Amino acid sequence: MSVQGLIRMGDNTLVLGQRVSEWCGHAPALEEDIALANTALDLIGQTQLWLGLAAEREGKGRTADTLAYHRDAWDFRNLLVVEQPNRDFGVTMMRQFLFDAWHLEALKALTEHEDAEIAAIAQKSVKEVTYHRERSSDTVIALGDGTEESHERMQAALDRLWPYVGEMFSTDEDDLMDVSALRPAFDAYLETVLAEATLSRPDSDFAHMGGKTGARHTEHLGHMLATMQVLPRSHPDATW
Amino acid sequence: MVTTRASVEEVWTWLAAIPDPEIPVISLVDLGIIRNVQWLDDTLEVTVTPTYSGCPATSIINMEIETALHAKGIENLSLKRQIAPPWTTDWMTDTGKAKLESYGIAPPQPAGGPKRCPRCQSSQVEKISQFGSTPCKAQWRCTDCLEPFDYFKCI
Ligand SMILES: [Zn+2]
Numbered sequence: 001m002s003v004q005g006l007i008r009m010g011d012n013t014l015v016l017g018q019r020v021s022e023w024c025g026h027a028p029a030l031e032e033d034i035a036l037a038n039t040a041l042d043l044i045g046q047t048q049l050w051l052g053l054a055a056e057r058e059g060k061g062r063t064a065d066t067l068a069y070h071r072d073a074w075d076f077r078n079l080l081v082v083e084q085p086n087r088d089f090g091v092t093m094m095r096q097f098l099f100d101a102w103h104l105e106a107l108k109a110l111t112e113h114e115d116a117e118i119a120a121i122a123q124k125s126v127k128e129v130t131y132h133r134e135r136s137s138d139t140v141i142a143l144g145d146g147t148e149e150s151h152e153r154m155q156a157a158l159d160r161l162w163p164y165v166g167e168m169f170s171t172d173e174d175d176l177m178d179v180s181a182l183r184p185a186f187d188a189y190l191e192t193v194l195a196e197a198t199l200s201r202p203d204s205d206f207a208h209m210g211g212k213t214g215a216r217h218t219e220h221l222g223h224m225l226a227t228m229q230v231l232p233r234s235h236p237d238a239t240w
Numbered sequence: 241m242v243t244t245r246a247s248v249e250e251v252w253t254w255l256a257a258i259p260d261p262e263i264p265v266i267s268l269v270d271l272g273i274i275r276n277v278q279w280l281d282d283t284l285e286v287t288v289t290p291t292y293s294g295c296p297a298t299s300i301i302n303m304e305i306e307t308a309l310h311a312k313g314i315e316n317l318s319l320k321r322q323i324a325p326p327w328t329t330d331w332m333t334d335t336g337k338a339k340l341e342s343y344g345i346a347p348p349q350p351a352g353g354p355k356r357c358p359r360c361q362s363s364q365v366e367k368i369s370q371f372g373s374t375p376c377k378a379q380w381r382c383t384d385c386l387e388p389f390d391y392f393k394c395i
Binding site for chain 2: 031032034035038039041042043044045046048049116119120121123124125127128131134135
C-alpha cells in the first residue's frame with residue numbers, strides 16, 4: 001500500500017481546491033461563484049480524507065494539515081494540470097473539465113479497490129465528482145458552442161491545457177491503480193463533449209511530466225503554496 | 241449507588257430533537273446522518289456520517305450532539321465518523337422530506353429534479369444551477385410563480 005499514491009490523490013484535490021477557491025467573490029455571475037466555491041469545498045473535503053489516510057498509514061505523527069501546510073513544492077505529488085493558474089473563466093472551466101473527466105474515471109475504478117478504506121473514500125467522492133463533471137461539461141459545451149468570442153477562448157484554453165493531459169495517464173508503482181487503463185474511457189467521454197462544444201482536440205500528444213513524481217513542478221505551484229500556507233507557517237500555533 | 245443509563249431508544253429521541261445547523265427545520269435524524277447508537281460498557285457511541293465530505297457543518301454537528309447529550313447526563317460519549325457506505329438522500333426520513341417542502345426547499349426526488357415548486361405546487365420548474373447555498377442544494381426556478389427556490393439534490 002503506497003502512501004505516495006494516497007498523497008497523489010490528496011494533492012490533486014488540495015491544489016485544485018485551492019485554485020478554484022481563488023474565484024470566490026470574483027466569478028462572472030453569482031451562480032458561478034457559488035458553484036465554484038462548492039466545488040472547491042468538495043475537493044478540500046476529499047483532501048482531508050485522502051491526506052488523513054496517507055498520514056495515518058505513514059505513521060510518523062503527521063496529519064492531513066501538516067501534509068497540506070508544512071511541505072514545500074518539491075514534496076507535492078499533484079498533476080501539473082491542477083496547479084496551472086486560473087487565467088480567465090474559460091481556462092478555469094476547461095481545466096476543471098479535463099480534471100473532472102479523469103477524476104471521475106479514477107474514482108470509479110478505486111471504488112473496487114481491495115483496500116476498504118481507499119474504496120470508501122472513492123465511493124464518497126464519486127457522488128460529488130459526478131456533479132462536478134456534469135457542471136464543467138455543461139459549461140464547456142455552452143461556451144464552446146456559444147458566441148464567436150467564447151468559442152475562440154475555449155479552443156485557446158483547450159490548446160493551452162492539452163500538454164498537461166498526458167501526465168494524467170502516465171503510471172508507476174506508486175499509483176493506487178494503473179491509471180493508463182483509464183485513457184479509453186476518458187477519450188470517449190472527451191470526444192462526445194468536445195463534439196457538442198464544437199471544439200477540436202489538438203493533434204499533438206506532447207506531454208509535460210513531473211508533477212505526480214515531484215521531479216519538476218511548474219513555477220505556479222510555489223506561488224500558490226506561499227498564499228495557501230502563510231498563516232499556519234507564520235503562526236504555527238494558530239487554531240481556527 | 242445505582243445509576244440507570246439511558247436506553248438506546250431514548251437517545252434516538254434526543255438526537256431527533258437536534259436541528260440541522262444549516263437547515264434547522266429538519267433534525268439530524270431526519271437528515272439520515274446518524275447511523276448507529278450503542279453502549280460500549282459505560283461509553284455511548286454515536287456513529288455519524290458526513291453529508292458532503294467538505295461540508296463545513298460537520299464539526300458543528302458533532303458539537304451540537306455533544307452539547308445535547310451532555311445536557312441529558314451522558315458523561316462518556318464517543319463520536320465515530322463513518323464514511324462507508326456513503327450518505328445518500330434515500331436515508332432522509334419522509335417526515336424530513338415533508339418538513340423541507342413546507343419550509344420552501346423541494347425535497348430530493350429519484351428523477352434528479354424537483355417534482356413541483358414548493359411555493360405554488362406548479363410542476364413547471366427549471367434548473368438555474370446544480371449548485372446552491374450549501375453543498376446539498378441546487379437552485380431551481382418556478383416558471384409559473386417565477387420564484388427561485390432551493391432543491392435538495394439527490395446523492
Ligand atoms: Zn411556483
